[in-house]
Amino acid sequence: MDLFSTPTTPPTAPDAPLAERMRPRTLDQYIGQEHLLGKGKLLRQLIETDRLTSLIFWGPPGSGKTTLARIIAGATRAHFISFSAILTGIKEIREVVKEAEDESRHHGTRTVLFIDEIHRFNKAQQDAFLPYVERGTFTIIGATTENPSFEVIAPLLSRCKVLVLNPLTDVEVAEILRTALDDPDRGLGTMKLSVEDEALALMAEAAGGDARIALNTLETAARLADKNVITLETAREAVQKKPLLYDKGGEEHYNVISAFIKSMRGSDPDGALYWLARMIEAGEDPLFILRRMIILASEDIGNADPRALQVAVAALQAFQCIGMPEGRIVMAQAVTYLATAPKSNASYVGIDAALSEVRRSGAQPVPFHIRNAPTKLMKDLGYHKGYKYAHDYRVGYVAQEYLPDTLKGKIFYDPAGHGYEKTIRERMEWLRKKGPGTKEES
Numbered sequence: 001m002d003l004f005s006t007p008t009t010p011p012t013a014p015d016a017p018l019a020e021r022m023r024p025r026t027l028d029q030y031i032g033q034e035h036l037l038g039k040g041k042l043l044r045q046l047i048e049t050d051r052l053t054s055l056i057f058w059g060p061p062g063s064g065k066t067t068l069a070r071i072i073a074g075a076t077r078a079h080f081i082s083f084s085a086i087l088t089g090i091k092e093i094r095e096v097v098k099e100a101e102d103e104s105r106h107h108g109t110r111t112v113l114f115i116d117e118i119h120r121f122n123k124a125q126q127d128a129f130l131p132y133v134e135r136g137t138f139t140i141i142g143a144t145t146e147n148p149s150f151e152v153i154a155p156l157l158s159r160c161k162v163l164v165l166n167p168l169t170d171v172e173v174a175e176i177l178r179t180a181l182d183d184p185d186r187g188l189g190t191m192k193l194s195v196e197d198e199a200l201a202l203m204a205e206a207a208g209g210d211a212r213i214a215l216n217t218l219e220t221a222a223r224l225a226d227k228n229v230i231t232l233e234t235a236r237e238a239v240q241k242k243p244l245l246y247d248k249g250g251e252e253h254y255n256v257i258s259a260f261i262k263s264m265r266g267s268d269p270d271g272a273l274y275w276l277a278r279m280i281e282a283g284e285d286p287l288f289i290l291r292r293m294i295i296l297a298s299e300d301i302g303n304a305d306p307r308a309l310q311v312a313v314a315a316l317q318a319f320q321c322i323g324m325p326e327g328r329i330v331m332a333q334a335v336t337y338l339a340t341a342p343k344s345n346a347s348y349v350g351i352d353a354a355l356s357e358v359r360r361s362g363a364q365p366v367p368f369h370i371r372n373a374p375t376k377l378m379k380d381l382g383y384h385k386g387y388k389y390a391h392d393y394r395v396g397y398v399a400q401e402y403l404p405d406t407l408k409g410k411i412f413y414d415p416a417g418h419g420y421e422k423t424i425r426e427r428m429e430w431l432r433k434k435g436p437g438t439k440e441e442s
Contacts, residue, residue, distance in 0.1 A: 019215035021186040022179070023067050025074065031179070032172045032211075033064060033165055043068075043163060047075050052112060054133055056142040056152065059165025062210025065143035068165075069114040072141065079103040079111045081138075085120035093128050100138040111138040118142030119151035126153045133159050167209025174204040176211050177218050188218070193228050195221075199235035206239040253284075261292060265300045269339040276335050280328055290316040293334055304344035304419030311337050342419025350413035357407065364404030397431055 024030040027037060027044065036043040046052050052072065057065040073080040081096055100111035115121070121129075133140055133156065140160065144151060148162055168176070177200060180187040203221065207214035221230045221238035256278055263271030279289055290312070297312040315334035319327040373384035388398045401408055415421035415428065 017216065018180060018187065018219040019212045022176070022183070022215055024064075024071065027071060027075075030064065030067065030071065031176050032168045033068075036163055036165070047072055050076055050078075052076065052078070052139050052141070054140045054160040056118065056144060056148050056157070056160045056162045057165055058144055058146075058148055058162055060167050060209060061145055062207070062212040062214075063165040063167055064211065065165055066116060069116075069141050069143060072112065073114070076112055077109075078139070079107075079109045080114070081111060082114040082116070084116045085118055085125075090125060090128055093125065097132055097137060100132070104137070110136075113138045113140045115140060115142045117144065119144040119146040119148070123153055126156050130156050130159075168207075168211055169209070170201070170204045173207050173209065173211060173214045174200055177203060177214055180215055180218055188222050191222060191228065193222055193225060193230060195230040196232055196235075198232045199230050202232060202235045202239060256282075256284075257289075257292060260289070261296055264293075264296055264335065264339045265343065267339055267343065269336045272335045272339045273332060276331060280331075286319055286324065286327060286331065287316070289331065290319060290334075293331075293338060297338060299348045300343055300345055301338065301341045302344045302347040302421070303424055304342040304346075304416055304421045306420060308338055308341045342416075342421075344416035344419060344421050346413060346415050346421060354412045357410070357412070361406065364406055367401060367403075367405060369400070370402060397434070399431075399434065 027047065030037060033043075035041065038044065043055075046055075057068060059065055069082065073082065079100070081099065083092065083096070096113060100113070103109045103111050129140065130153075132138060142148075142152070142160065148157055148160075152160075177195075181189070181193055181195060183189050199221070203214055203217045206217065217235075217238050218230075221234050224234050224237055225231075226234070256275055260272060260275035260279065263269075263275055276289065280286070294309070294312040294316065297308040301308040311334050315330050318330045322330070368382045369384065369386040371378070371383040373379045378384075388400050390396050390398055392398075403410055415425040417425055
């Protein structure tokens with residue numbers, strides 16, 4: 001049997017959604033993921049030689065994870081079991097283990113177990129799989145939209161090869177749409193539809209790399225088409241408002257907020273506004289965004305522009321007063337201020353350096369001259385003796401040591417040479433050069 005040109009699964013019901021009908025059944029029908037399925041590439045070789053190892057397909061929705069599993073099911077000589085992590089508990093896992101052991105014992109057949117949405121399994125469920133993967137009772141193929149590093153336990157992850165599926169390109173999505181338009185058996189070929197190039201491009205772009213969304217949009221456009229022509233206007237009507245890839249509890253959440261912070265840190269207001277818009281449009285909690293802006297104001301700007309923290313805090317308070325949609329304007333003002341402000345992480349570095357020193361050297365004694373002396377005994381013991389009150393000196397400064405004796409001369413705060421911290425640095429250098437000073441001249 002030619003595993004890669006002959007369909008190996010039964011035909012899909014004619015009234016099924018177009019996205020389901022057009023699901024590829026062989027590798028030759030599969031479009032995209034050339035880095036895995038091109039000639040001589042790893043996954044193609046594993047499928048062609050029927051030598052599967054445990055795999056995890058990690059990719060965004062509509063990138064072809066489940067489709068690849070079904071192609072493998074048709075190609076492999078192993079016993080193939082498929083189920084969704086959403087509907088499966090420990091009881092079902094035990095039943096799968098028994099079925100796999102029976103297949104091996106009675107027929108000498110190995111089992112390939114496909115787990116859709118493997119990230120939905122909790123730790124106990126994943127632990128239940130681990131011994132059987134180690135023994136070779138079955139080979140697993142997991143599919144997930146979430147980063148396996150966060151969602152799959154380390155022992156199980158170490159026994160699987162993670163294969164990253166990329167979002168489909170607009171060109172690949174357009175090819176999928178043309179295939180669906182031309183296919184008379186599974187697609188829309190019998191409708192004799194034509195499509196304007198601009199309409200096809202719009203539907204491909206609006207899908208955001210998700211073949212399922214693209215095919216659903218095409219199916220809607222086909223129903224709306226006048227005189228069997230899908231025009232740009234028809235496509236716009238079918239597309240409406242595309243959903244953005246943004247899972248507030250998942251990987252893309254962290255990717256986008258990271259891009260947002262890095263854009264402000266990198267002094268790029270345009271990038272920062274774009275990622276802000278992405279989060280607003282996807283429904284992110286504005287207060288989460290504003291809290292991150294407050295952190296950035298201290299961590300990345302600090303005393304280079306002390307007003308940055310005031311702006312960030314004021315933006316949060318203003319947003320709490322007015323909410324959306326006007327709140328987006330307040331957020332944009334704060335974002336552009338933070339992005340264009342001079343940058344310094346000297347305060348952030350300083351506190352971390354001080355914490356590191358405390359953890360290294362422990363609780364060093366407070367120098368006697370800066371200890372409090374509320375009682376006679378403490379005064380007799382030398383507490384507060386020799387302390388110089390800064391305001392007794394003309395510029396409000398007198399040189400004296402404030403660090404423990406073992407840390408004399410240690411510097412934790414090293415202000416940058418730009419923004420307001422340039423002024424701070426110059427003042428500190430001037431004070432350090434003054435020497436001890438006197439009450440008469442300081």
